[in-house]
Amino acid sequence: MKLLLKFDFTKVCNTVLKQKLEAHQFNYQQTAFGEIELMDKVSEEQLKLFHEDINSFGIEVVEDPKKIVIQKIKDVIVDMVFNEKDINVKTSVYLSEQLEENYNYLSNLFSEMTYTSIENFIILQKIEYTKILLTNEDLSLTEIAFKLNYSSVAHLSKQFKNTTGITPSAFQRIIAKRKQIN
């Protein structure tokens, strides 16, 4: 007899993956649909075995060198912003120094792979950091603008609003009210 089947691919993949990860006794976290983070260090051997195992199911580990570069770029930027690195040169110069690549190449790659530009990413990080400073450190906007090398408070305000759609003060208010409720 005929059976018509419908496949829920997401479910299938996830189930297989889960089984395999547990079989190899990996301590893992699924950070996204196609992304696993191994919490403990794993030897090359174990990794190779794992690769082979899931390969038979059609699951591949991506070792795209491009992806690695992207991650590196992100890491550098995050480090720059969150550690308040005082860079005396333009960010583009700094990045190309750190990654030892031509900036244009980096920029294009980043946009291609992440659909956003490096500039946007930097802004996003800065705004995120601003959010942390506003809520955790209770700093004033002026102090934060200074910390992050903005030319003025207005400039930071504007960027904040452009990025998030709300003003820094509204943001603070919302976070405060959320805390009150909880």
Added chain:
Amino acid sequence: MPTPSSRYLRTAFVVGLFVILCIGGFTYKHISELSQTSKVVKDNYSLRSELELIISNLKDAEIGHRGFLLTHDSLFLNPYNESLQKITNNLSRLDTLIVPNGEQVEKLKELKSDIASRFKNFDKSFSLAKDDAILSQDLLFLLHEGEIKMDRIRADITEMLELEQRLLIHNQEINEEKIGLTPLLFYGLLIVTLVILLLAYFKMTKDLKVLKENNVELEIFEKLTKQSEIVSNTSTWVWYIEENEFEFSDNLYRLVGEEPQSFEPTLENFYKYVHEEDINHLGQQVNMMMREEELPFTTYRVVHKDGTIRHLKAYSKLMDDTEGDKKMFGVTIDITSEVENYRIIEQRNQELERTNKELSAFNYVASHDLQEPLRKIQTFMSRLEAKEKDRISESGQLYIQRMKSASARMRMLIEDLLQYSRTNTSEKEYLKTNMNMLLEHAKTELLDSIEEKQAKIICDDLPTMEVISFQIQQLFINLISNSLKYSKEDVPPIIEITHEEVRSRDVEQIKESLYKFHHKITFKDNGIGFEQTYAEKIFLLFNRLHGKSEYSGTGIGLAICKKIVENHKGVIIAEGKPNIGATFIIYLPFLK
């Protein structure tokens, strides 16, 4: 003033009495001295007569003596012995009449011894005379001696008489003085008494006059009070605390629907008229009044005998009498009409509020729900354009364009109407806000437009006051966006925002305000301005000074501004000069 007057009177009388008593005392003393003096004079005369008697008695003794000497008849010894007796009596009387320590005492002693020696002389001569019939030498000698002694006695007596005379004169002088003084004193006494009587009379007449006048005033006042009580529906009452008695004014009786003084003014009688629901409360209040000696404002109802219900309000306070009796003066007012009015106003208010709420709910829902289909229309139009562009004719595309702009306009209208409905104040909180912050938010909202037009905004420091934040923010946004919109072509807009505090009475438009002070915030721009004649029209809903094609706009923005300012009990005024610029002045009251 009766009280000080009676004190005056009392003092005057006391003083007068005292004066009279003093003078009386003095007078009495004088009179007794006078009688004393006359006694002295009398004594003087008695003394003199006694002295004179002594001489005459001595003379009688001498006559007897001579007679006996001549005749040796013992018949002549009788006068002699009588005289002797008399003289002894005289002397003893003299003793009583003589002032003990005076000069006369010495003189009397002398006299007495002289008289004694004279009589010794007489006795010697008698014994001599018995023997002889003729005058012997011894006898002659004795007779001479006797004469000399007689002279001496006369001299003594004369001296004494002179002395007495002197004393008498002296006395007379004193007497005269005193006599002279006595009538004076009497007159004085009389005059003082008369003066006091007169003063008392005048004072009393004056006081009486004042009392009479006061009385007349009081009578007028009482009549006026009675009238005013009737006209103003008030009444008064008195509670005499000590005696626990009440006094009701005429109108209090009328307030409970009775004739004046138609029943005894007691609490029980009054309670009969009080509404059964209010009796307990009133009773408690009255009891408290009796304890605390104060009755705060108390309202209660009374029922007239014809069934009418009236609302009364009573108040009473302790009045201290000068005499010390404690009294409480009370006022009871008929407030039925006020209560009625209040009720009517309350009702109307509630109705208005309800209507208002309904209206704003309608407004909100209408605007909100209108947006949905409009949005769909616009989205489908854009889909149509995007997907079917190639298959639509030129005229078709034009129509679509027209549809797009019409719906865009409709959207603007609905958004503005929505904004307008949100300026309704019910359930909005007034919080102390720093308006500089609101201005900053407004600028941030309009940042793109500001940058595009290269506008410059110069602002003063704005105050902190109690406002509905989002409304004031909207106000600033609307005003600034207007200035940006109606700027001159190719001239970067410059917007000046200034602030100062003003006294309400110094400004025409707000001088009637109940608030003493206002914040004056001015928005001035250098745009195209407007004719001053339209200064009030521009705040009207849907009123525009330009066509849709010249400047976009719904005519709601300024109406919203006006509503917001009015929500904050303020005033907004527009001033325009064509081609120079527009100024919007906002007055917001605050408590300093």
Added chain:
Amino acid sequence: MNSDYINIALADDDEDDRLFFTEAFEELKIKSKVLLFKDGIELMEYLNDSNNTLPNLLFLDLNMPKKSGLECLKDIKSAKRLRGMAIAIYSTSASEEDIENTFVKGANVYIKKPNDFEKLKKVLSEVVTTNWQYHTSGLNKDNFLLRL
């Protein structure tokens, strides 16, 4: 973002809006799976079933019959399992206070439904992208607030 599917869900009672939504995602060429729900009850039924894949990003209309968007938001934020979902409120309009209120209640994104299809695409793309950034760059999801 990479070549993986992103699970999107939309709860909206309006047929047209659901249509716009799916068409927009189709044209965006983001690899996505869009789930549609007609009302809040349907949505919660789906979410509460632990066998179902949770969406990465949930778009929630506020005005829905039977169960409103805010009620769903409340339920989702109280459920431990569902709390970590990124939620975008997708609504016609609301006052500033209401918008702030949805953020306070736990929404991450507030989108005012645009009246233009291109705008809609742009907005949805931005939401998805930003969400992805939070996802991949280890940013604090609690601070993910976006208003479009």
